[in-house]
Amino acid sequence: MSLVSAILESLEKMVDENGWSSVKSVTLRVGAMRQVIPDVMKFAFEVSVKGTPMEGAELAIISVPIKFSCRGCGAHWGEEELGYLCPSCGGMEVDMEQGMELELESLEVQER
Ligand SMILES: [Zn+2]
Numbered sequence: 001m002s003l004v005s006a007i008l009e010s011l012e013k014m015v016d017e018n019g020w021s022s023v024k025s026v027t028l029r030v031g032a033m034r035q036v037i038p039d040v041m042k043f044a045f046e047v048s049v050k051g052t053p054m055e056g057a058e059l060a061i062i063s064v065p066i067k068f069s070c071r072g073c074g075a076h077w078g079e080e081e082l083g084y085l086c087p088s089c090g091g092m093e094v095d096m097e098q099g100m101e102l103e104l105e106s107l108e109v110q111e112r
Pocket residue numbers: 070071072073074075086087088089090091
């Protein structure tokens with residue numbers, strides 16, 4: 001679970017810099033392309049925060065669906081449709097607009 005350790009690293013830095021005594025809850029936005037299973041991630045988080053200021057913090061995960069856009073015609077669509085081909089012009093020049101997120105949405109902390 002390298003995703004979890006990457007998140008913990010940046011959280012620990014924030015806790016250090018701000019002098020918070022503990023973190024109560026953490027909300028993440030995670031894109032569907034990350035293929036994160038929320039329960040697995042929560043478990044990994046729980047185990048990894050033992051002995052840190054994040055111990056006991058609740059992890060909430062907001063799942064961000066995959067969305068594509070077409071460079072050719074500018075159409076937008078989601079993963080439930082055709083996927084990597086533009087459904088309106090059939091073009092293959094396609095960008096992923098969202099779905100790769102791994103962002104901190106919000107944080108609830110205990111200040112000293
Ligand atoms: Zn198109």
